[in-house]
Amino acid sequence: MTVPTEPSAPLTSPLSPTQRALADAVVDVEKHVASTGWDAPTRVFALVSTQAALAAEPELASVLPPATVQAALTDPTHLTSVEQDGLPDSGSLEDLLASIIWPEAVSGAAVVVECIILPPSAEAHIPDDPAAALVFLAEHPDRQDVRMAVGVLRDGASWCALRTRANDSDADVATGMSLVPGLIEALRSTFV
Numbered sequence: 001m002t003v004p005t006e007p008s009a010p011l012t013s014p015l016s017p018t019q020r021a022l023a024d025a026v027v028d029v030e031k032h033v034a035s036t037g038w039d040a041p042t043r044v045f046a047l048v049s050t051q052a053a054l055a056a057e058p059e060l061a062s063v064l065p066p067a068t069v070q071a072a073l074t075d076p077t078h079l080t081s082v083e084q085d086g087l088p089d090s091g092s093l094e095d096l097l098a099s100i101i102w103p104e105a106v107s108g109a110a111v112v113v114e115c116i117i118l119p120p121s122a123e124a125h126i127p128d129d130p131a132a133a134l135v136f137l138a139e140h141p142d143r144q145d146v147r148m149a150v151g152v153l154r155d156g157a158s159w160c161a162l163r164t165r166a167n168d169s170d171a172d173v174a175t176g177m178s179l180v181p182g183l184i185e186a187l188r189s190t191f192v
Helices: 019-036 050-056 058-061 064-075 094-100 128-139 180-191
Strands: 043-049 077-084 107-118 144-153 158-164 174-175
Touching: 019 043, 019 077, 019 107, 019 144, 019 158, 019 174, 043 050, 043 144, 050 058, 050 077, 077 180, 094 107, 094 180, 107 180, 144 180, 158 180
Parallel strands: none
Antiparallel strands: 043 077, 043 107, 107 144, 144 158, 158 174
């Protein structure tokens, strides 16, 4: 499924055009997933050049928002996200990402995953038993539900967008190049 998105508002930091396109794509993917609510499964997106996609399949112009088509006409770095349906079953996010190899037409990828974080003081009390650990996490009063959207390009560029359930607003999404280093590296490994 292609995620229809309008071009995002310009970011204030000085980014290269390619980095800005990735940042916009990751923020748009996070907003798209946020619109479906919390407690969602992991979602994976291919990031493709919008110009190349329109050249290969001109009928996409009728599916994408007009502003996206217009942006692609003037911006060769513009990216379109394509959600990957039918992901293989896997025991972990690491296993899922290890099973993905992207074709050359894919410029980058994004993954959106939810997790629970605790303050460092609580981590020492997490039970060793996995079932008991899940109960502990779910019931801990200081837990924070976090949605992480991470995107990378073939050239190694990365961008992250983080939203907490406690501050569930587009205005409160934290963004940056390296907010989730482990997930960035795991996603980069899909482009070997």
